[in-house]
C-alpha cells in the first residue's frame with residue numbers, strides 16, 4: 001500500500017503525540033519513504049519515560065511484537081542514536097524500555113568512539129535522520145576503572161586493550177573517582193562526536209546509568 005508523504009507524516013505525528021510511551025509504530029516504509037520528522041525533546045522524553053518504566057518495574061516492552069518486526073523489514077526510523085558501553089549490564093533497549101527499530105545502538109568498552117563508530121553514527125544520521133544522540137556511561141564501568149588504574153601506575157595492558165584505555169584517558173584525570181571519571185569520559189566523547197560532520201546537526205547529550213537505582217541521568 002502506498003502512503004503519500006503528507007499522510008505518512010500526519011499519521012506518525014499523531015501517533016507520537018498520542019503515545020509517547022512507545023506504542024507508536026511508523027507505517028510500513030518502502031524504499032522511497034522518508035522517516036517522519038521528530039524533535040530531540042520528543043525523543044529524549046521517550047527515553048525518560050521508558051527509563052522510568054524500567055526503574056518502576058512497569059516496562060511496557062513496546063514495539064516487540066511480530067507485527068512490529070514485520071513492519072520494520074522494509075526500513076527503519078530509529079528516533080535516537082545511543083553510544084554506550086559493551087558491558088552486559090547496560091543494554092540500552094532494556095534500560096530505556098524500547099523495542100525493534102527504536103534505537104540505533106553502538107557499543108564499545110568505555111563507550112569510546114573510533115572511526116568505525118563515528119562512521120556508523122554518520123551513516124544512521126544520513127539515512128534515518130534521528131534528532132538525538134545519547135552517549136551513555138554507567139556505574140562501575142570496568143573500562144574507565146582500568147584507565148584510572150593505568151593513569152595511577154598499573155601496568156600497561158596489551159595493545160588492543162590499551163587502545164581502549166588510551167581513548168578513555170583523553171577525557172579523564174587520574175585524581176577523579178570512578179563516577180566522576182565515567183561522567184567526564186561520556187561528556188568528552190559527546191563533545192568529540194558533536195564536532196563531527198553530520199552528527200553536528202543532532203542534539204548530543206551525555207548520560208549516566210546507575211545500576212544501583214536503574215536511573216539514567218542526562219547531563
Ligand SMILES: [Zn+2]
Nearest residue numbers: 085087141142
Ligand atoms: Zn563499561
